[in-house]
Amino acid sequence: MTLLPEIVIFIFAVIFLFLSLGEKKTNLFAAARLLALIGFVITLLSTGARGELFSGAYRVDFFSQVFKLLIVTGLLLVVFMMERRDDVEDDYLPEYFMLLGFSTLGLMMLVSAVELISIVVSLEISSFSLYAIVPLRKSQSRIQMEAAVKYLFFGAIATGIMLYGMGYLYGMAHSTFLADIMVSLPRFLNQPLGIMAVSLTLVAFFFKLSLFPLHFWAPDIYEGASNVTTAFIATVPKLAATALLIRLAMLSASVPTELAMLLFVLAAFSMTLGNIVGLVQKDLKRLLAYSGIAHAGYLMMGIMPLSRDGGAAAVYYMTIYLFMNLSCFYVIILLAQKGENLSVENLAGLARRSPLLAFTLALAAFSLAGIPPSGGFTGKLFLFVSAFKAGYLGIVLIGAVNAVISMFYYLNLVRMSYSREAAAGQGIIQLAFHEKVLCYVFNILILYLGILPFGVLDILRRAV
Amino acid sequence: MMSPYLTMNHLGFPILSAVTFLPLAGAMVILLLRQERTIKIAALAATLLTFLVALVLLANYNPATPLFQFGEALPWIPAYNINYVLGVDGITVMLVLLTALIAPLCVLCSWTAIALRVKEFMVCILLMETAMIGVFCSLDFLLFYVFWEAMLIPMYLLIAVWGGPLKDYASIKFFIYTLFGSVFLLVAIIALYLVNGTFSIPAAMFKNYGFNFQFWVFLAFAIAFAIKVPMFPFHTWLPAAHTEAPTAGSVFLASILLKMGTYGFLRFCLPIVPQASFYFAPYMITLSVIGIIYGGFVCLSQTDMKKLIAYSSVAHMGFVTLGIFSFNLYGFEGAMLQMLNHGITTGALFLMVGIVYERTHSREIYDNAGLSKIAPIYVGFFGLFSVSSFAFPGTNSFVGELYVLIGAFARNRLAGFGAIVGAVLAAAYMLRLLKQIAWGRVERPALKDMNVREIIYLLPLGIFVIWVGFFPRPFVGIMETTLANLYTQLKHLAP
Numbered sequence: 001m002t003l004l005p006e007i008v009i010f011i012f013a014v015i016f017l018f019l020s021l022g023e024k025k026t027n028l029f030a031a032a033r034l035l036a037l038i039g040f041v042i043t044l045l046s047t048g049a050r051g052e053l054f055s056g057a058y059r060v061d062f063f064s065q066v067f068k069l070l071i072v073t074g075l076l077l078v079v080f081m082m083e084r085r086d087d088v089e090d091d092y093l094p095e096y097f098m099l100l101g102f103s104t105l106g107l108m109m110l111v112s113a114v115e116l117i118s119i120v121v122s123l124e125i126s127s128f129s130l131y132a133i134v135p136l137r138k139s140q141s142r143i144q145m146e147a148a149v150k151y152l153f154f155g156a157i158a159t160g161i162m163l164y165g166m167g168y169l170y171g172m173a174h175s176t177f178l179a180d181i182m183v184s185l186p187r188f189l190n191q192p193l194g195i196m197a198v199s200l201t202l203v204a205f206f207f208k209l210s211l212f213p214l215h216f217w218a219p220d221i222y223e224g225a226s227n228v229t230t231a232f233i234a235t236v237p238k239l240a241a242t243a244l245l246i247r248l249a250m251l252s253a254s255v256p257t258e259l260a261m262l263l264f265v266l267a268a269f270s271m272t273l274g275n276i277v278g279l280v281q282k283d284l285k286r287l288l289a290y291s292g293i294a295h296a297g298y299l300m301m302g303i304m305p306l307s308r309d310g311g312a313a314a315v316y317y318m319t320i321y322l323f324m325n326l327s328c329f330y331v332i333i334l335l336a337q338k339g340e341n342l343s344v345e346n347l348a349g350l351a352r353r354s355p356l357l358a359f360t361l362a363l364a365a366f367s368l369a370g371i372p373p374s375g376g377f378t379g380k381l382f383l384f385v386s387a388f389k390a391g392y393l394g395i396v397l398i399g400a401v402n403a404v405i406s407m408f409y410y411l412n413l414v415r416m417s418y419s420r421e422a423a424a425g426q427g428i429i430q431l432a433f434h435e436k437v438l439c440y441v442f443n444i445l446i447l448y449l450g451i452l453p454f455g456v457l458d459i460l461r462r463a464v
Numbered sequence: 465m466m467s468p469y470l471t472m473n474h475l476g477f478p479i480l481s482a483v484t485f486l487p488l489a490g491a492m493v494i495l496l497l498r499q500e501r502t503i504k505i506a507a508l509a510a511t512l513l514t515f516l517v518a519l520v521l522l523a524n525y526n527p528a529t530p531l532f533q534f535g536e537a538l539p540w541i542p543a544y545n546i547n548y549v550l551g552v553d554g555i556t557v558m559l560v561l562l563t564a565l566i567a568p569l570c571v572l573c574s575w576t577a578i579a580l581r582v583k584e585f586m587v588c589i590l591l592m593e594t595a596m597i598g599v600f601c602s603l604d605f606l607l608f609y610v611f612w613e614a615m616l617i618p619m620y621l622l623i624a625v626w627g628g629p630l631k632d633y634a635s636i637k638f639f640i641y642t643l644f645g646s647v648f649l650l651v652a653i654i655a656l657y658l659v660n661g662t663f664s665i666p667a668a669m670f671k672n673y674g675f676n677f678q679f680w681v682f683l684a685f686a687i688a689f690a691i692k693v694p695m696f697p698f699h700t701w702l703p704a705a706h707t708e709a710p711t712a713g714s715v716f717l718a719s720i721l722l723k724m725g726t727y728g729f730l731r732f733c734l735p736i737v738p739q740a741s742f743y744f745a746p747y748m749i750t751l752s753v754i755g756i757i758y759g760g761f762v763c764l765s766q767t768d769m770k771k772l773i774a775y776s777s778v779a780h781m782g783f784v785t786l787g788i789f790s791f792n793l794y795g796f797e798g799a800m801l802q803m804l805n806h807g808i809t810t811g812a813l814f815l816m817v818g819i820v821y822e823r824t825h826s827r828e829i830y831d832n833a834g835l836s837k838i839a840p841i842y843v844g845f846f847g848l849f850s851v852s853s854f855a856f857p858g859t860n861s862f863v864g865e866l867y868v869l870i871g872a873f874a875r876n877r878l879a880g881f882g883a884i885v886g887a888v889l890a891a892a893y894m895l896r897l898l899k900q901i902a903w904g905r906v907e908r909p910a911l912k913d914m915n916v917r918e919i920i921y922l923l924p925l926g927i928f929v930i931w932v933g934f935f936p937r938p939f940v941g942i943m944e945t946t947l948a949n950l951y952t953q954l955k956h957l958a959p
Contacts, residue, residue, distance in 0.1 A: 351625070355584075366617060371643075372610040381606070381650075385544065388654050396654070400647035407643050411620075411636055419624045419632055454541050461543060 002051040002060045005043040005068050006108050013101030020094035032097045036079040043072045057115035066463040067111040067243045074236035074322055075104045081330050087226045087339035092136045103129035107240035116166045116176040127155050137226035147224020154217045158207035165200025195258050208241035211296040212270035222289040230285055231329035234292055235322045242318045246311045249303050263304045264395055270297030271402040278409050284332055284342045301383040305390030311464035313382035320375035320449045327364040327442035331357050349422025354429040358417040360439045367446050369410040370403050375449030469666035470535040470551050478536050479521055480550040480601045486514045487593035500582045507586035511568035518564035525557050527942045530949030545662050549603040554946030556600040562807045566719045567593040570712035572921040573815050577822050588618040596720050605653045605663040622713040634708035641701040645691035652684035669735035670953050682740035685733050692725030696755035699778045706774035711818025718777055719811035723803045726784045738957040748789040753882035755782035760889025769817045770827050779886055780806045783868050790871035796947040798867025805860040812849045812925040819918055823911050833904025839913040843902050845922050850898045852929045854890035860932035
């Protein structure tokens with residue numbers, strides 16, 4: 001059964017679809033966790049699956065299975081991170097899980113899709129679920145509505161631009177299959193038409209990654225959506241977008257210069273803009289949104305060389321990005337007792353209130369900034385090496401300077417929690433056993449990927 | 465992975481891994497402990513054990529060969545040809561020993577001074593020790609860089625959590641400043657990797673790279689190391705960090721962290737990019753001399769004891785870089801000796817300030833004046849270390865500065881003359897400090913003299929001051945072969 005992981009996640013979504021119809025809503029969390037865990041195990045077991053389905057439009061290979069595993073890991077962690085902390089309206093919980101499931105399903109299909117139509121269909125399955133998930137927040141004010149509308153409009157526009165680019169691709173290749181496009185594209189890649197077709201097609205994925213100039217949605221949507229939703233949007237769709245970017249970049253591997261220059265410029269702007277605007281952010285989620293914009297820029301260093309090494313470095317970076325970002329969001333979720341948005345000031349005295357949470361946040365922040373021995377450093381190193389190897393010294397230098405700029409605001413998080421005293425009336429935070437375990441899991445994963453990268457790296461190099 | 469520069473370890477157990485990771489193991493154990501007293505004892509035991517292993521290392525060290533010894537090599541990230549390679553030579557064996565000696569003193573000096581979050585403090589100290597020894601032992605660029613950067617986190621926490629009133633400002637400035645330097649170091653390391661195909665440090669040495677390449681690599685290295693030393697225009701993080709850090713943090717900063725910059729010059733700049741080093745030497749010498757004189761003048765106007773000692777570090781480290789860029793054997797040996805001497809003497813002075821601060825809660829000179837009647841032991845030690853600080857004959861720094869001055873005069877008379885002026889300034893500000901501490905106006909009714917614990921941790925430093933002062937031969941002997949080898953290799957490569 002080559003499609004088993006997708007089927008399990010589909011069942012996950014459908015079960016919650018039926019649950020949403022009924023009256024009695026107990027043990028939803030336990031059910032979601034159990035189902036997500038089953039999905040994870042099944043995906044883990046089917047990493048060896050190979051095959052082509054739907055007359056070659058859907059390819060199941062090691063590359064896609066590794067990405068599916070990462071995506072399901074993301075879903076699993078998000079489901080475990082979710083708590084009954086007034087984040088999502090109780091009445092909508094089954095729908096919430098259903099939409100999470102469908103979105104994950106779409107992303108899993110996306111990494112297997114090797115044909116334009118199936119790419120569009122999978123992308124939209126995932127995107128529409130996300131558009132619907134954003135407003136499902138227990139009302140703070142109406143910001144979640146505004147965020148949802150913005151996300152829908154910007155997302156639809158990005159999709160439209162992608163379809164426009166795909167039209168050109170089809171026009172050049174007379175086929176919607178990536179394999180055919182790969183054959184005929186090199187003839188066009190030294191013409192403006194070819195460059196335009198590829199770059200317009202990439203727009204939808206740049207949008208998902210919140211890469212400059214398609215970054216502007218991120219801060220508002222991060223701020224408006226509930227903490228858990230943001231944790232999902234900030235990490236899992238980016239995995240699938242990276243997968244597609246690597247697939248598409250490989251298409252144009254023969255004539256790289258113009259496309260690479262485009263990525264170079266976007267990466268440079270994305271990093272610099274994300275980090276400089278990040279400096280002045282007060283809201284934690286907005287800060288993480290700008291940090292995400294900057295990281296999308298770093299990621300491009302791996303795509304730019306259009307090489308296997310670069311691809312593996314990019315995937316490695318996204319893997320560690322998944323864990324360090326979720327780790328940050330987990331601290332936010334645990335800290336925001338009523339599901340409210342936190343500002344940087346709310347972190348004051350965290351080290352006193354909960355040493356474990358403070359340490360988790362600090363490790364994630366140092367990792368995002370790229371300080372060894374955390375995974376963020378190792379990932380950045382691989383990206384730097386692959387970009388430098390391909391001759392892009394400029395972007396490496398820009399990335400290096402940006403790492404210093406970003407350190408200001410990441411360090412600010414650590415400083416707040418370690419050297420400021422808590423405001424009056426803020427007591428010790430008691431963590432339940434499973435919450436502590438999840439914190440330790442994040443910390444161990446970040447350190448493991450930092451110190452002992454060889455195992456995971458070898459798997460990813462084989463996959464790309 | 466194997467390299468002709470490295471002789472493998474024959475001791476039967478991986479001694480360098482042991483000395484590097486023993487403190488880390490200690491930190492792990494401490495995480496499981498609850499009682500403050502047991503935590504302190506465990507930290508002391510871990511650091512003392514590390515020192516013992518470091519002594520074994522020194523005893524087995526063969527000073528007759530310039531090769532790296534006690535080598536250990538394991539593949540780490542094969543996909544990028546990154547290996548776990550450790551080894552020490554005459555330069556690093558002494559620095560490892562210095563680190564291992566300073567760490568237990570840092571634990572001892574924090575015994576009562578740190579009352580808050582003792583467990584985390586001791587963990588930070590031990591993590592620092594692992595990272596610092598790791599920096600000196602690594603023979604793989606990436607391993608080196610990981611230790612080099614990882615050091616920032618515990619050091620940042622030491623300042624930010626247990627620091628003085630301006631800890632916020634000082635800790636962030638320290639972190640960002642050093643990080644700024646190190647990212648260029650990383651870029652240079654990647655550049656060398658792409659040329660050599662390996663991250664091995666010995667494999668990158670004494671090769672004839674193109675001058676243009678050397679030029680840029682030198683600049684990238686120099687920014688990182690000059691900030692760490694710190695050399696004159698990059699020194700502004702140092703007074704803030706030294707002043708606000710807790711005593712143990714100041715001692716680590718002064719004794720070990722500053723040495724990493726000069727170690728970097730000696731280990732990386734000179735052997736890897738010799739022509740560029742030679743080309744830039746006049747500039748580096750100028751900056752060193754400016755640092756020596758500037759540091760001296762700034763010290764003259766300080767009223768804060770810690771700040772004074774911090775600025776005096778700028779001047780002292782100027783002597784070290786002056787020696788390194790004199791490009792002769794006397795200069796190298798003097799620089800190495802001064803690195804050790806500065807580590808001992810300035811570390812001791814910070815410990816002295818810590819002792820008096822614990823009693824008066826003030827770092828102002830005038831709040832701690834006139835102690836000679838009340839605390840004679842204290843003033844005795846203070847006198848010894850302050851005369852050592854301005855290189856009085858018979859103390860350790862005299863030997864080191866003499867070597868550096870001989871080297872500097874051989875290279876450039878003007879530079880040597882400038883350094884002499886600095887040496888006179890050093891006498892002026894240290895004697896002024898000593899005069900106030902010993903005979904200044906007394907405004908304080910009572911103050912306890914040093915207790916046994918404090919005497920115990922200052923005694924080894926005091927012995928070292930006098931030992932090197934009168935009999936430096938064994939210390940010079942250990943590093944001589946390595947430095948002589950460096951000198952002859954450079955003569956071939958640089959004009």
